[in-house]
Amino acid sequence: MPLFAWSDEYYIGNEEIDTQHKKLFDILNRLFDICVSKNDVDSVESVTEELESYTHYHFKFEEQLMRDAEYKDLDKHITYHNYFTNEIKFAKRRQAQYRPDTDNKLVEFLSNWLIQHVTEEDKKYAI
Numbered sequence: 001m002p003l004f005a006w007s008d009e010y011y012i013g014n015e016e017i018d019t020q021h022k023k024l025f026d027i028l029n030r031l032f033d034i035c036v037s038k039n040d041v042d043s044v045e046s047v048t049e050e051l052e053s054y055t056h057y058h059f060k061f062e063e064q065l066m067r068d069a070e071y072k073d074l075d076k077h078i079t080y081h082n083y084f085t086n087e088i089k090f091a092k093r094r095q096a097q098y099r100p101d102t103d104n105k106l107v108e109f110l111s112n113w114l115i116q117h118v119t120e121e122d123k124k125y126a127i
């Protein structure tokens with residue numbers, strides 16, 4: 001059972017960014033599924049690595065778009081991105097101790113943060 005389904009309200013109107021957001025949500029859903037099944041430490045770690053590297057790619061891509069568009073709130077937006085990046089690092093540290101029940105909550109937290117970020121912050125520069 002996936003954590004959540006993609007919704008039209010998550011579209012920000014930039015096709016490439018929307019595609020990247022869908023992929024991020026897809027990775028989070030997969031991570032949630034693995035955490036819930038609680039029996040595959042290697043998969044949890046490898047999907048978290050995937051989340052970390054794709055998040056890095058997406059954030060850099062988005063920040064460059066904003067830079068090119070001279071978006072006025074770029075610095076603030078980068079601060080939000082750095083917060084999320086640090087939360088993933090935190091998730092990795094917890095996984096080193098392997099506590100899947102807390103991973104679970106962490107994935108929910110990351111997903112909720114991402115939904116809010118996409119619908120509130122990413123939308124601001126796309127409009």
Ligand SMILES: [Fe+2]
Pocket residue numbers: 021058062118122
């Ligand atoms: Fe984004």
Ligand SMILES: [Fe+2]
Pocket residue numbers: 062077081117121122
């Ligand atoms: Fe963003």
